[in-house]
Amino acid sequence: MDTELVLVSGVTAPGVGAVVDRLLTEPGTAVLHHDLADVTSGVVRRRLRLSGKGGPSGRIVVSDATAVLELAHGCVSCTLREDVLPLIRELSRRPSVRRIVLHLDPALEPEQVCWAVLHVLLDGTPVAADVQLTGVITVLDESRFLADAASEDDVTGRGLAALPDDERTIAQLVVGQAEFADLLVLTGGPAEQWLRARTEAVLTRLTPLAPCIELAALDAVSPLAALPPTARRGVPESPHATLLRGQPPLTGDCGVELLVFTARRPFHPERLHDAMDLLLDGVIRTKGRIWLATRPDAVLWIESAGGGLQVGYVDDWLAAGDDEAWVKASAERRTSAALRWHPRYGDRVQELSVLTCGADPAEIEDGLRAALLTDAELLMGEDAWQRFSDPFGWYHTDPCGEVIPTRPGSARHPGEDYA
Numbered sequence: 001m002d003t004e005l006v007l008v009s010g011v012t013a014p015g016v017g018a019v020v021d022r023l024l025t026e027p028g029t030a031v032l033h034h035d036l037a038d039v040t041s042g043v044v045r046r047r048l049r050l051s052g053k054g055g056p057s058g059r060i061v062v063s064d065a066t067a068v069l070e071l072a073h074g075c076v077s078c079t080l081r082e083d084v085l086p087l088i089r090e091l092s093r094r095p096s097v098r099r100i101v102l103h104l105d106p107a108l109e110p111e112q113v114c115w116a117v118l119h120v121l122l123d124g125t126p127v128a129a130d131v132q133l134t135g136v137i138t139v140l141d142e143s144r145f146l147a148d149a150a151s152e153d154d155v156t157g158r159g160l161a162a163l164p165d166d167e168r169t170i171a172q173l174v175v176g177q178a179e180f181a182d183l184l185v186l187t188g189g190p191a192e193q194w195l196r197a198r199t200e201a202v203l204t205r206l207t208p209l210a211p212c213i214e215l216a217a218l219d220a221v222s223p224l225a226a227l228p229p230t231a232r233r234g235v236p237e238s239p240h241a242t243l244l245r246g247q248p249p250l251t252g253d254c255g256v257e258l259l260v261f262t263a264r265r266p267f268h269p270e271r272l273h274d275a276m277d278l279l280l281d282g283v284i285r286t287k288g289r290i291w292l293a294t295r296p297d298a299v300l301w302i303e304s305a306g307g308g309l310q311v312g313y314v315d316d317w318l319a320a321g322d323d324e325a326w327v328k329a330s331a332e333r334r335t336s337a338a339l340r341w342h343p344r345y346g347d348r349v350q351e352l353s354v355l356t357c358g359a360d361p362a363e364i365e366d367g368l369r370a371a372l373l374t375d376a377e378l379l380m381g382e383d384a385w386q387r388f389s390d391p392f393g394w395y396h397t398d399p400c401g402e403v404i405p406t407r408p409g410s411a412r413h414p415g416e417d418y419a
Contacts, residue, residue, distance in 0.1 A: 003092040004099040005131040006224065007113060007234065009177045010139030011106045011148070011160065011170070015187030018215055019139050020103045023028050024051050025060060028098035030091050034069075034079055036105040040164050042074040046083065052096060076108065076162050080116045085127045088117070092130040100131065107155060107162040109176040110136045114234040135182035135224040137235040138210075140174075142191040146199050148174045149284050150357060152307025171306020175285055178203065182224055182231050184212040194254075198357065201256035202284055205355050208246035239301050239314040240333045243288055243353040256284075259361040261368050263350040264342055265378060266293040269390040271371040278367045279304045282359030288352030291317065292392065293373055293385035300392075302352065311392065319346020 006023070010016040024031055027050070035045040046067045054061035071078050084102070091097050104110060114136065118128045151170045155161050158170055176183065184203060203212055209231055219225065227233065230246065237245070243260070250258055257279065269292045279286045279302075286304040297320035303310050318326055318337050326334065337347035350372075354364055377385075 003131045004134045005088065005092075005102065005117065006134050006358065007102045007104060007110045007136045007236075008139065009104045009108065009110045009136065009181075010141075011158075011174055011177070012105065012139060012141040012144070012188060015139045015141055015185075015215070015347055016103065016106070018187060019137060019185055019218060020059065020101060022215070022218055022220050023099075023101050023223065024049060024062060026099065027053050027060060028096060029101060030094075030097045030099070031101045031103055032084070032087060032091070034084060034105060036076065036079065036107055037159075038161055039071075039076065039079060039162065040074045042071045044069040044071060044079050044083070046087075048087075050097070053147055076112070080113065081122075082119060084113075085116060085120060085122055088127050089122060089130050091129075105162070107160040107166070107173070108174065109180065110234070111176065111180045111236050112139070112181075115236050118235065133234040135227060135231065136180055137183045137185060137223060138177045138181035139185045139187055140178060141188035142186045142196065142199060143188050145174060145178070146202060146357070148306075149178075149202065150282070150306050152280075154308075167308075169306050169308035171284075171288055172308040172310075175206070175305035179207050179233070179285065180236075181207055181210045182227055182233055184210050185215055185218055186212060187215050198254045198256060200355055201253040202355065204253075205248040205258045206285055208248040218405060238330060238333070239289065239299070239337070241331070250321065256355070256357050257361050259352075259354040259356065260363060261288075261350065261352040261354065261365060263369070263372055264345050264348070265372050266291050266348070267295065267350065267371050268292075268373055268377065269294050269388060272368075273391045275367040275371045276309060278359070278364045279309060279354065280307050283354060283364075284357050284378060285355040286352060288350075289314070290350050290352070291348045292390065293377075293382075294388050294390040295392075296320065296348070296382060296385075298410070317346060317348050319348055394403035 008016060008020055020031055023029055031049040033047045044067055047089050050063045051060055053059070069083055071082065088100055093102050102113065104113060114133065117133060120126060148170050153170045155168050155170055156165055160173065184207070188412055201304055201311060209228060248258055250260070267290060273314055286302060290300050290302055291298065292300065297316045299314040299317055301312050303316050316325070318329060340349060341347060354361065
């Protein structure tokens with residue numbers, strides 16, 4: 001498996017284009033781009049560029065081919081399964097291609113595509129069997145990132161919706177792209193000093209393992225060669241993995257702080273629902289695992305960015321399962337569960353990290369603690385908990401049978417549409 005696969009993501013077309021063009025200067029590079037602007041109409045425009053040496057001088061020659069694809073179902077999942085993944089496999093088998101660069105549509109989050117590369121089967125095997133997933137480069141416009149990361153605007157208003165019912169905020173998109181990056185490339189010109197300092201403070205806490213460089217410093221030959229051994233390299237994390245990957249700083253900087261909230265007792269669903277507004281305004285990212293008194297078996301994942309928030313069912317707590325569930329769990333999860341095992345709650349725990357930029361961490365902490373069951377409610381017992389009002393529902397979107405998830409085991413939700 002010699003062919004590398006690199007993903008390049010970002011919402012600023014000029015900046016992403018400049019990074020892709022730089023990578024294309026290395027011979028043996030194939031750049032594949034699917035324009036999803038009209039995907040909801042069943043039309044996708046594909047562009048494939050190949051670089052190689054040609055002529056006596058050995059100069060770089062780039063071929064450029066475009067095609068219009070018509071899909072039976074206008075969705076991202078179908079585009080990935082029916083064209084992107086098969087073409088990656090076909091390109092990987094060409095002797096002249098040493099690296100494939102997926103130039104992602106601005107509406108795509110790289111985690112979704114990497115999951116498909118690693119898990120969606122073509123003729124019985126994933127495409128990851130044919131390529132080496134080297135990692136993800138995310139391109140940020142330094143002058144705009146912080147405003148976008150705190151924005152309540154939806155992607156539709158920016159012309160970045162991947163589906164007709166795409167209700168993500170622009171914050172969910174740009175934060176997801178940045179957080180999953182192995183390398184961040186800053187474009188768009190230098191920002192003023194205070195903005196640059198705050199942006200750096202956010203990125204250091206959002207994605208501490210990803211180096212952040214200027215476009216001029218990007219190595220066209222091996223852009224991801226110098227990553228630390230702990231780099232994710234495009235591999236999505238388990239929802240049970242540590243929330244503080246890379247040990248981000250817990251001290252404040254430029255008004256940016258990282259709150260870590262933990263508790264053992266369950267949340268009262270109605271009070272938690274009321275407290276969720278605290279996780280929106282002035283918050284760059286919330287993520288973590290929770291359990292509700294009304295659903296003692298269910299691990300729920302909460303994730304927010306700017307004005308958008310999602311809640312999704314992951315699986316069940318090990319305390320709710322049998323010996324087989326324990327055996328099937330990863331070694332990391334079993335170790336974590338054993339270390340924190342509680343005689344009453346087992347491995348059930350509230351674990352949230354909240355990255356703030358303007359919001360008061362103490363107010364968020366107080367609001368979340370107030371949403372936990374009181375001593376009197378705990379004494380009522382689990383049968384009584386089932387009678388609590390529960391505004392949370394089970395939500396799933398299934399446009400065409402098989403959904404490529406944004407995070408395995410979760411579904412996306414807009415700001416007030418908690419599920």
